[in-house]
Amino acid sequence: MTNEQFLQQFGHFADAPNGIQKLRELILQLAVQGKLVTQDSKDEPASVLLDNAKSEKALLIQKKIIKKGKATPDLDAFEFQFEMPSSWELCRFVDVAYIIRGVTFPASAKSQSPGDGLVVCLRSGNIQQQVVWNDLLYIPESYVKNRGQYIQDKDILISMANSYELVGKVALVNEVDTPAVIGGFIGAIRCIGTDSEYMSVYLRSPWVQLKFRESSSQTTNIANISIGQTNQLPIPIPPLAEQLRIVAKAGELMVLCDQLETERNARAETHQRLIRAVHHPLIEASDASATQTAWHRIRDNFANLYVTLESVQALRQTILQLAVQGELVEQADGDTSPAELLKKVALKRKKLVGDGKIRNIKSTPFVESSTAPYTLPNNWIWVHPDEVSDIDNNALAIGPFGSNLLKSDYRDQGVPLVFVKDIRSEFATLPKNYIDNSKAVELKSHSVCPGDLLITKMGDPPGDTAIYPENRPCAVITADCIKWTLADQLVNARFLYFVLRAPIILEQILDITKGAAHQKVSLKRFRRICLPLPPLEEQHRIVAKIDQLMTLCGQLEASIRNKNDIATCYTEAIVQQIAAA
Template identity: 35%
Template sequence: MKTETFFEILPHLSESPNGVQKLREMILQMAIQGKIVPQNPDEEPAEILLTKIEVEKEKRSKKPLEIIAEEEIPFKIPKSWKFLKLKDVCEIIRGITYKKSESSEQTLPGYLPLLRANNINGTINFDKLVYIPKEKIKPPQFVKAWDIVIAMSSGSINLVGKAAQAKKDLDCTFGAFCGVVRPSPIIYRKYINYYFHSPNYRNTVQNFGKGIGINNLSKKKLESLIIPIPPLAEQHRIVAKVDQLMNLCDELERKQQKRSEVHIRMNNGSLSKLQQPDNEADFNRIWAHIRDNFDLLYTKQETVKKLREAVLQLAVQGRLVEQDPNDEPAAVLLDRIAEEKKRLQKEGKLKRQKELPPIEEDEVPYEMPSGWEWVRLGTLVSLLGDGLHGTPEYTDDGNYYFINGNNLYDGEIIIKNNNKKVSYDEYIKYKKPLNDRTVFVSINGTLGNVAFYNGERVILGKSACYFNLLKDINKEYIKKVINTRYFLDYCYEKATGSTIKNVSLKNMRLFLVPLPPLNEQQRIVEKVDILMELCDRLEANIKHSEEVAWSFAEVVGKAGE
């Protein structure tokens, strides 16, 4: 790719998702292929530089520079450049092996910091250091200016090969899972550092690790890396140009981040005002603004997430569907529920429940339409309880599962591979009186996951509660209420525990449900489902746009190879 072409497409790439990161990769790839600055025929070619490198190498090793076979060459380079094996232009030093008993997580007299893979990520950081006795460190194992520290072993193939260059001598060393590449002083060592951040290097390292159980970049593999070497003067010009372009990328990233923050803030502000308008005219004005700018407001995954929250909140505020004056009011529905409870108690099917406290005016969070009622959740259920406070006896061949709150997802019970099985006898011992009106909600740890019971063979753990709704309450509507930010805010307000949050059964019973007429409950459910499908499509379109932009950047990047 011509440099001019690159600068023409730069603004377009920078606006795509992850575009600036892709720009950085393209810059580095173009740099090591001789495409970032023009060649100068008057400069001393790399051939002469290789002679100097060979003389310098003889001080370390008597072996000559290794000849590179034609099939090993990874890409074309300018005629004035040469390829070299890494071992011919750099010294490679493995890190220190030590016993855990010899190390300390605190600095001690006579101890020095030891860098590990977590301290390497483009730059060297000094977080979560380990310290070892200074006498264990051999002179070559101190980190020196221009050393490139590399993660050579990791549990993830994506982390193997992470590199960072020291800008000065550091009074520290590096562990056995790391190594140091010490470039020859004959070449410009900042240029070598840029090679270790190029896509060519990352791809080569990942290919080294394919098919290996433990992700490991051996010293032998590292030595075999093929490095493109420009003339020395061009190395300096390349580094200067890359530095300039990386500064430009930093600026693009800052502007992109600022625009994104403004975009999200504007969207969140509109949705917040929509949920708390000063009056009906204010609501209509804000909604018209959102409707007329829908394509501009919802172009990011974060904004669609907020849209979902707003849809649910508007639904339980009575603002999502029109009220029908012919609908039976919720007050009549509550009278019918009270009569149903009396009947069940008389028949011995329902224990007499403790009377719930009346709803105080200062408890009501917002005004509702005429025909709606505030009601405590405990009023709408025949039974509310939690799961087993203990551990059942597990078995490998049972047909019943022990579940918790993390098995509840969007109305369904999801059995995972790590769910424990129990026998029929254990199931009978601990089963709860569940039916087709049962709703599960997670109330410990993760709050607000919800699922319906559909005859699954399960024992419920204590991190979830269950309640059996009385008839004439739309359980899908109750699920929508539990999915709202209003319910989650209530849970976090009432929850105990600093690390693991827990909502008591008492507070679940006391939760205020905004109850519409029964017919309106169904209309709300249908409207929410339609709008959630729209959100699904929006997210899919955003993802598709991101993938297209990323693919475009990939194609453009490969055009430079």
């Protein structure tokens, strides 16, 4: 197959989700089944290669470079589930390769910087599609037990201990610019009599990668590959000349996959620029006419614009942006002024403070129009969080400090606890941890009830928002959570939920996390953010319109996912059919 034929037959894989990855796997699988290049009867038989490997291995044992090792059971042809060309031979890994284990050292010995007596030490993170020679560690050379632990040109580095998804990943060393060793979770595979690049192709094939994962031993978070099991891995051996042809052809086709991937990414970026270009006039529209024109442009090109999940997500963000700018629904003259309602609530709060029934909260400076994030409609106002909080001492509160709520306080039943992960998932799962009633009374100031807003204080980034569900009992928030009980005569909780998710408001939250080693929102800084407040009647209309448009977005996403699923199934069926042909 020529490269042009390859692109003609398989170029469409690039448009399927994970299609290019499937195409790469197909290339590797065809390579190790003898279906990537033609066999040549003039090639020196693979049996001669194995005889030479046997002699070379005996010499390595004699020189004490490797140990003799235990005898392996005879090979069963069924251990390699694919039919091989007649000119190939099947052997075990230990017949044509051996593994050098990495250097072990205490955590206190490693350094991020080079120095006298230190040597580069590669870790699992350095094994990608190729060996990555950055983000290096350095360790004292005294921990290197033998010279064989230094990386050599054409070594195949393999992750011997990693997560289940990543254990067994391999990378070929093409060049060693500086002396380096491998860490204890890595092995260096060295070939005997066979080509290292062909072996790398074989070890990267989907069948072998699956074998590595399935044969690994599991601990809590780590999967481990043993040398003993790897030694018994069946290896299909072509004649050496054919190995070189396979490597060359696989390399050519991988370059074409890179080309397809580059073209796909360029198309995706062009499409994202198009989405930004059609959304920008909508967000920046100066009057109703400009807004109408922008909407018409989107409407007329809707079918071509929203064809990816990323484009629909951008539409969701634009909807929220328009909502908080007062451009999603029309304003109505008969709506109650939020400023008047705010004054009434402020007077009531002042009286309760005077009566000693609630604490006085230090006021946040009024939002001047010159310092406001953007211009609001005439009947909207800017507010700070405390101004729209319920009249209660603990309407806006953070979770208890660690010493006030310990893991030893957790129970299997009682009053549920709310964690950051619950807010991020919007309470997709039922509570797992509880506290007893007496502890809940002690932590009453941190309680959250149905309808309250919850915000994450920490994360990457912080500021995730959820509404505590109506069908759940009151709970207690944990550290790194903010709970917010709202004055329902001023604000619709779902409106504020959408406000806090709008890009222009999220920017404020990100701004107040700057300067910290870890992104974190303090309650003091959160009290200073500016929030748009329309009349309550308009808030209800905005929420209804957002719900309507978000339902449309959900339908678009479901349709796209369905198409993606069909494309994925189609791609996998073709791959399996070709591999089995």
